[in-house]
Amino acid sequence: xxxDRDVPPHRETVRATIxxxxxxxxxxxxxxxxxxxxxxxxxTIATTPMALYRTQDGRPVALADACWHRLAxxxxxxxxxxxxxxxxxxxxxxxxxxxxxxxxxxxxxxxxAMVSSFPVVERYRYLWVWPGDPLQADPDLIPDxxxxxxxxxxxxxxxxxxxxxxxxxxxxxxxxxxxEFVHGSSIGQAELSESSFSTRLEDDGSVTVERWMRxxxxxxxxxxxxxxxxxxxxxxxxxxxxxxxxxxxxxxxxVGVAKAGTGAPEGDRSRGVNGYVMNTIxxxxxxxxxxxxxxxxxxxxxxxxxxxxxxxxxxxxxxxDEVMLRAQQAAIDANPQHEFYxxxxxxxxxxxxxxxxxxxxxxxxxxxxAAAPAVPGGR
Amino acid sequence: xxxxxRAVWATATVESVGTAAADVALVRLRSDHYGISAxxxxxxxxxxxxxxxxxxxxxxxxxxxxxxxDVAVRLxxxxxxxxxxxxxxxxxxxxxxxQPLQGFALGAAASSYVLVAGGIGVTAILPMARELVASGRxxxxxxxxxxxxxxxxxxxxxxxxxxxxxVRASSEGCRIDPVEPARLAAASTDPMRxxxxxxxxxxxxxxxxxxxxxxxxxxxxxxxxxxxxxxxSGGSFSVRVPALGxxxxxxxxxxxxxxxxxxxxxVLYDCRRGECGLCVMSVDDVVGRxxxxxxxxxxxxxxxxxxxxxxVSRVSPSGGSSASASLAxx
Ligand code: FES
Ligand code: FES
Ligand SMILES: [Fe+2]
Numbered sequence: 262x263x264x265d266r267d268v269p270p271h272r273e274t275v276r277a278t279i280x281x282x283x284x285x286x287x288x289x290x291x292x293x294x295x296x297x298x299x300x301x302x303x304x305t306i307a308t309t310p311m312a313l314y315r316t317q318d319g320r321p322v323a324l325a326d327a328c329w330h331r332l333a334x335x336x337x338x339x340x341x342x343x344x345x346x347x348x349x350x351x352x353x354x355x356x357x358x359x360x361x362x363x364x365x366x367x368x369x370x371x372x373x374a375m376v377s378s379f380p381v382v383e384r385y386r387y388l389w390v391w392p393g394d395p396l397q398a399d400p401d402l403i404p405d406x407x408x409x410x411x412x413x414x415x416x417x418x419x420x421x422x423x424x425x426x427x428x429x430x431x432x433x434x435x436x437x438x439x440x441e442f443v444h445g446s447s448i449g450q451a452e453l454s455e456s457s458f459s460t461r462l463e464d465d466g467s468v469t470v471e472r473w474m475r476x477x478x479x480x481x482x483x484x485x486x487x488x489x490x491x492x493x494x495x496x497x498x499x500x501x502x503x504x505x506x507x508x509x510x511x512x513x514x515x516v517g518v519a520k521a522g523t524g525a526p527e528g529d530r531s532r533g534v535n536g537y538v539m540n541t542i543x544x545x546x547x548x549x550x551x552x553x554x555x556x557x558x559x560x561x562x563x564x565x566x567x568x569x570x571x572x573x574x575x576x577x578x579x580x581x582d583e584v585m586l587r588a589q590q591a592a593i594d595a596n597p598q599h600e601f602y603x604x605x606x607x608x609x610x611x612x613x614x615x616x617x618x619x620x621x622x623x624x625x626x627x628x629x630x631a632a633a634p635a636v637p638g639g640r
Numbered sequence: 641x642x643x644x645x646r647a648v649w650a651t652a653t654v655e656s657v658g659t660a661a662a663d664v665a666l667v668r669l670r671s672d673h674y675g676i677s678a679x680x681x682x683x684x685x686x687x688x689x690x691x692x693x694x695x696x697x698x699x700x701x702x703x704x705x706x707x708x709x710d711v712a713v714r715l716x717x718x719x720x721x722x723x724x725x726x727x728x729x730x731x732x733x734x735x736x737x738x739q740p741l742q743g744f745a746l747g748a749a750a751s752s753y754v755l756v757a758g759g760i761g762v763t764a765i766l767p768m769a770r771e772l773v774a775s776g777r778x779x780x781x782x783x784x785x786x787x788x789x790x791x792x793x794x795x796x797x798x799x800x801x802x803x804x805x806x807v808r809a810s811s812e813g814c815r816i817d818p819v820e821p822a823r824l825a826a827a828s829t830d831p832m833r834x835x836x837x838x839x840x841x842x843x844x845x846x847x848x849x850x851x852x853x854x855x856x857x858x859x860x861x862x863x864x865x866x867x868x869x870x871x872x873s874g875g876s877f878s879v880r881v882p883a884l885g886x887x888x889x890x891x892x893x894x895x896x897x898x899x900x901x902x903x904x905x906x907v908l909y910d911c912r913r914g915e916c917g918l919c920v921m922s923v924d925d926v927v928g929r930x931x932x933x934x935x936x937x938x939x940x941x942x943x944x945x946x947x948x949x950x951x952v953s954r955v956s957p958s959g960g961s962s963a964s965a966s967l968a969x970x
Contacts, residue, residue, distance in 0.1 A: 356860055358747050358749055358860065359747075360747075360860035361860075362859075362860055367917060367936070368937075368938035368940065368941060369935065369936055369937070369938050370859075371911075371915045371916060371917075371935075371936070372863065372864055372865070372915060372935060373743050373744070373911070373915055375745065377745075378747070378749065380748060380749070394679070395747075395748030395749075396746070396748050396771055396772070396774075396775040396777075397775065398748065625676065626676070
């Protein structure tokens with residue numbers, strides 16, 4: 262007999278294996294040093310091909326990478342004047358606002374001739390672009406990654422061109438129990454899946470996953486780090502991983518170890534070492550992503566040696582993730598009729614899905630302005 | 641954001657027809673291919689079956705949401721053409737239209753915005769005012785028309801903009817001085833980053849443009865759209881193309897280009913709004929005066945008088961009672 266029950270609205274995204282991405286969002290498009298006023302950089306951000314460059318006075322610009330005329334890629338063109346790009350094909354010129362300033366063989370310029378110019382903000386050593394409605398691009402919405410260029414932090418990072426949907430990377434970072442299995446030789450240890458963890462949706466809309474492993478042997482990566490600060494230390498540690506997710510696709514992970522029993526869980530980290538794993542993931546296509554990461558630390562700031570060692574060490578660790586993510590995407594594509602199922606450890610990743618699903622739904626819904634009744638009538 | 645979407649033609653249903661002002665119909669169309677919402681500056685192309693064959697007219701999207709689009713259409717005097725056909729619609733009728741197309745995109749990087757609407761050009765400007773106010777931008781609107789009763793959306797604009805709406809009704813002896821947009825931009829916080837968006841008749845636009853460039857403001861910061869091409873109306877005149885033995889009359893409800901195509905003259909065209917220059921023909925001889933309604937020819941080219949943009953420009957009598965032109969393919 263059928264029974265009427267109230268069930269929450271079905272969200273298609275919950276089990277989707279290929280997740281769409283919001284367009285009204287800031288995405289890291291490049292490291293600051295990648296974009297110059299000498300040459301154009303072609304990069305696809307959120308399925309939109311863009312041509313990135315700087316004006317002569319250093320302001321970053323992101324134009325749609327297809328000429329208004331016959332769609333030749335502007336990134337193959339050249340920079341001219343103070344802020345213009347010349348199309349490589351028939352020489353139309355566009356300024357940093359995307360407006361055409363010159364047409365060959367005519368005295369006027371067609372007022373319709375333009376390409377999209379996407380809002381760009383330079384912050385935290387990245388250039389952030391907003392592929393959606395430019396009027397909604399509020400720089401205050403850029404996620405907090407202040408450790409990237411704060412004087413109390415030092416470190417560096419790289420970009421991974423990941424052959425997978427961006428959400429697989431978010432899943433990977435929101436649940437670190439995989440370290441035991443994927444990263445056994447560096448940061449993995451059995452206590453990761455043995456220790457309990459808490460998952461919280463914060464008032465500001467971010468998500469936190471917090472895990473403490475008390476009185477454990479440090480794995481090789483952390484044994485080295487704590488000795489960098491406390492030479493010769495070889496005792497047990499209290500280890501933490503506090504994951505912060507900011508929509509749509511930034512995850513900053515507060516990680517570290519301190520001498521066991523010295524009060525780190527209660528807030529005294531003075532006998533330990535603290536790092537921040539900075540991750541911001543930009544969908545390139547449905548099945549590829551630009552994964553920008555860095556490892557920042559707040560001790561031994563003077564040591565370029567440690568910066569390089571940490572960057573190279575984390576690069577090796579993330580290389581292990583990259584292999585898994587690529588294989589996972591291939592398996593997803595080979596099983597198109599299958600969907601995802603979830604475990605207890607997926608709580609963080611499931612909050613991320615819920616938030617992304619709501620953002621996507623909001624972009625699909627008519628705005629309240631447009632939905633306002635507009636009953637035609639006499640005035 | 642840019643005219644990057646290919647036009648897709650599909651059937652739309654008229655959901656309602658109302659009145660936005662005297663002689664201005666507000667037509668609400670519904671079609672699955674309209675999408676969720678159209679950005680400011682979008683228009684629909686509408687195919688209208690007229691007496692002498694199908695004609696295409698463009699109307700700015702004044703409001704849109706989830707598969708619905710509102711357009712406002714001013715009835716051209718003595719019209720038997722596009723605007724008459726639009727005014728004759730009633731709920732349940734069907735039409736073939738494109739989805740909203742972008743041809744007049746609002747930039748997001750300006751420090752302040754001056755909007756200028758002449759007559760029915762307000763249909764393109766109203767959604768811009770809404771978006772700019774919603775995102776908290778510095779914006780002012782100059783809105784000119786013949787008479788308040790004939791100027792649509794005054795109430796909505798007054799509510800949106802308050803004192804930043806400046807209405808000029810010629811019935812009250814008020815007009816837009818073409819130097820005003822440049823003056824407002826120059827008086828703003830950052831003149832070199834102030835933008836003006838103008839939608840109105842070509843003569844107003846021409847004057848505003850001249851004033852803008854003599855104020856040494858960046859020419860790309862003056863954005864404009866004309867609606868001359870949409871109306872296809874004016875007095876009739878005759879056209880000859882001696883090389884092809886064509887001698888025809890351009891009716892009051894059709895464009896010169898419509899007439900040339902009807903007569904089998906192999907003329908190219910693309911934008912049909914006086915922008916691309918593909919429809920330009922040589923003028924060998926003219927009786928009367930050419931009313932240039934395009935933005936393709938430069939002032940110097942117009943002064944020379946040797947060319948005409950056939951999609952929007954017409955010939956009107958000067959002094960005498962007849963108007964005619966003799967044209968040649970270029
Ligand atoms: S394709 Fe760019 S100018 Fe022709
Ligand atoms: S068709 Fe483009 S100017 Fe006439
Ligand atoms: Fe990993």
